[in-house]
Amino acid sequence: MVTGYFDPTDKDADFKHTWQKLLDYGSTNNFDEIHYLQALSAILKREAYETFSDFRSTHRSLDDIIEYFAKVYTKKLSLLAD
Numbered sequence: 001m002v003t004g005y006f007d008p009t010d011k012d013a014d015f016k017h018t019w020q021k022l023l024d025y026g027s028t029n030n031f032d033e034i035h036y037l038q039a040l041s042a043i044l045k046r047e048a049y050e051t052f053s054d055f056r057s058t059h060r061s062l063d064d065i066i067e068y069f070a071k072v073y074t075k076k077l078s079l080l081a082d
Helices: 015-028 033-043 046-057 062-073
Strands: none
Touching: 015 033, 015 062, 033 046, 033 062, 046 062
């Protein structure tokens, strides 16, 4: 697996890192939206997978899903840390 799993219970997990790897791999392999959704289904764990499944069952778009995950599962940097 290119990205590894994304497990939000892992204190070092940052969805930004996972998404960037998936985006790079997908652009190299001409992914369509359905391919990104299939890949996310395979790499998300625990609550992230449950949220993803809920979003898919209500037909939320990939953009909506990524926007939500970016808000919830990316590390927030302070000006000092950045």
